Amino acid sequence: GDSVTQMEGPVTLSEEAFLTINCTYTATGYPSLFWYVQYPGEGLQLLLKATKADDKGSNKGFEATYRKETTSFHLEKGSVQVSDSAVYFCALSRAGANNLFFGTGTRLTVIP
Amino acid sequence: KAGVTQTPRYLIKTRGQQVTLSCSPISGHRSVSWYQQTPGQGLQFLFEYFSETQRNKGNFPGRFSGRQFSNSRSEMNVSTLELGDSALYLCASSPHRGTDTQYFGPGTRLTVL
Numbered sequence: 056g057d058s059v060t061q062m063e064g065p066v067t068l069s070e071e072a073f074l075t076i077n078c079t080y081t082a083t084g085y086p087s088l089f090w091y092v093q094y095p096g097e098g099l100q101l102l103l104k105a106t107k108a109d110d111k112g113s114n115k116g117f118e119a120t121y122r123k124e125t126t127s128f129h130l131e132k133g134s135v136q137v138s139d140s141a142v143y144f145c146a147l148s149r150a151g152a153n154n155l156f157f158g159t160g161t162r163l164t165v166i167p
Numbered sequence: 168k169a170g171v172t173q174t175p176r177y178l179i180k181t182r183g184q185q186v187t188l189s190c191s192p193i194s195g196h197r198s199v200s201w202y203q204q205t206p207g208q209g210l211q212f213l214f215e216y217f218s219e220t221q222r223n224k225g226n227f228p229g230r231f232s233g234r235q236f237s238n239s240r241s242e243m244n245v246s247t248l249e250l251g252d253s254a255l256y257l258c259a260s261s262p263h264r265g266t267d268t269q270y271f272g273p274g275t276r277l278t279v280l
Contacts, residue, residue, distance in 0.1 A: 098171075098272050098273040099257065101270070146210075151264070153223065153261060154212040154215055155210075155259075156212070157210035160209065
């Protein structure tokens with residue numbers, strides 16, 4: 056079945072450090088891939104997405120590239136800020152379906 | 168546009184009771200999906216409604232049910248509550264079926280004592 060495997064956390068970085076959160080997936084066909092972010096006490100916000108192989112999603116300095124050959128969608132940011140502290144979820148959905156499969160989430164804490 | 172709204176934001180119930188949660192999607196959105204978030208199981212899909220019909224269902228017992236109204240608002244109901252039903256219940260909406268992006272509400276925090 057469809058599944059997402061996400062890098063275990065928590066991750067603690069100093070401000071301006073480089074961030075990578077690994078995400079790999081298992082799915083039939085060509086799923087769409089997403090990164091969602093959850094700030095404390097809030098619901099999920101879409102951070103970025105990619106719908107086909109080699110697409111790069113980007114938003115707020117975050118980037119992720121849909122790599123079909125390695126079934127990966129790693130999240131990166133060149134310089135994190137304290138305000139980036141949150142839980143990040145990798146997710147996939149199959150074409151035509153409205154149910155998301157989520158990874159376990161990675162808690163990021165950025166210290167000044 | 169206003170975002171997805173969920174009411175109530177917090178609920179405390181006791182075992183054996185039942186509960187109803189409400190979700191109002193973004194205006195114009197016709198698909199509503201529900202998810203359960205717990206520390207142990209993470210985020211799990213409950214069900215999806217479109218045009219007042221359940222279109223997809225996750226692996227949850229029959230105690231979990233839902234419905235959608237003609238204005239696309241949705242409710243989910245949990246009967247005979249168990250301690251393990253304590254969770255954050257998230258609702259997400261999208262314009263129609265097969266749309267990639269789902270937009271989430273803030274969630275309803277249910278505590279079962």
